[in-house]
Amino acid sequence: MAVQQAAPLLEVRGVHKSFISGGSPLQVLKGIDLTVKSGQLTMLRGRSGSGKTTLLNLLGGLDQPSEGEVLFRGRPFQDQSDRQLTMLRRKQVGFVFQSFALLPLFSAWENVELSLRMAGVGKSQWKTRTARCLELVGLTKRANHRPYELSGGEQQRIAIAKAIAHKPALLLADEPTAELDSQMAAKIIAIFRDIIEAEGIAICMTTHDSTLWEAADVVYQMADGRLEPE
Numbered sequence: 001m002a003v004q005q006a007a008p009l010l011e012v013r014g015v016h017k018s019f020i021s022g023g024s025p026l027q028v029l030k031g032i033d034l035t036v037k038s039g040q041l042t043m044l045r046g047r048s049g050s051g052k053t054t055l056l057n058l059l060g061g062l063d064q065p066s067e068g069e070v071l072f073r074g075r076p077f078q079d080q081s082d083r084q085l086t087m088l089r090r091k092q093v094g095f096v097f098q099s100f101a102l103l104p105l106f107s108a109w110e111n112v113e114l115s116l117r118m119a120g121v122g123k124s125q126w127k128t129r130t131a132r133c134l135e136l137v138g139l140t141k142r143a144n145h146r147p148y149e150l151s152g153g154e155q156q157r158i159a160i161a162k163a164i165a166h167k168p169a170l171l172l173a174d175e176p177t178a179e180l181d182s183q184m185a186a187k188i189i190a191i192f193r194d195i196i197e198a199e200g201i202a203i204c205m206t207t208h209d210s211t212l213w214e215a216a217d218v219v220y221q222m223a224d225g226r227l228e229p230e
């Protein structure tokens, strides 16, 4: 167990990423090295345009580096076939975005349960796991509500329950508190800490909000496509 915890879940080595923008190359990441560990809350901070979302996409295997590599449990994403990568993302990674991305006609319960169906989790586990995820985000009593009957913060909590339903090893959250007031933002971070404690997963999120950084185990500061020391 101790050995498993010592090995990082994700290792980013010498990662560069360029896009073609307006016909010419735009270098967004210029040599990134970092690790993300299970049982930790990692935050990426930096100005708008510094490359946080680009890096988060690489961490989740949604995109590939132009140079360098991202290893998940010691294995580079780029060594996996498209099918393997799709399966790995579906089983091992959960995503939360700034906008809550819930299905409007489904109740909170149904939204979470749908994740289990999509991930191929056996039907016998749906009820217990859906109830557990709603409990983890403190919304057991809102299970039958539809998204429009919930506040923004509650909707984001349902989105989090949905993202962790299939028990991923990694939860990635891109500006998950950007639409929320400071009290609700703090609540989301407290929920992230509870989830880490209960499930032992790694959570990596981007945020501009300086009031949240002290809740992280590790903060990486991005500037001009590089990481700056804290």
Ligand SMILES: Nc1ncnc2c1ncn2[C@@H]1O[C@H](COP(=O)(O)OP(=O)(O)OP(=O)(O)O)[C@@H](O)[C@H]1O
Binding pocket: 019, 020, 021, 026, 028, 046, 047, 048, 049, 050, 051, 052, 053, 054, 055
């Ligand atoms: N697919 C793409 N094609 C071209 N340029 C892109 C693409 N994706 C990102 N960029 C550019 O890369 C730069 C970094 O974008 P990114 O979204 O990673 O920054 P960010 O730090 O997450 O910003 P924000 O805090 O505003 O979300 C920006 O200049 C953006 O326009």
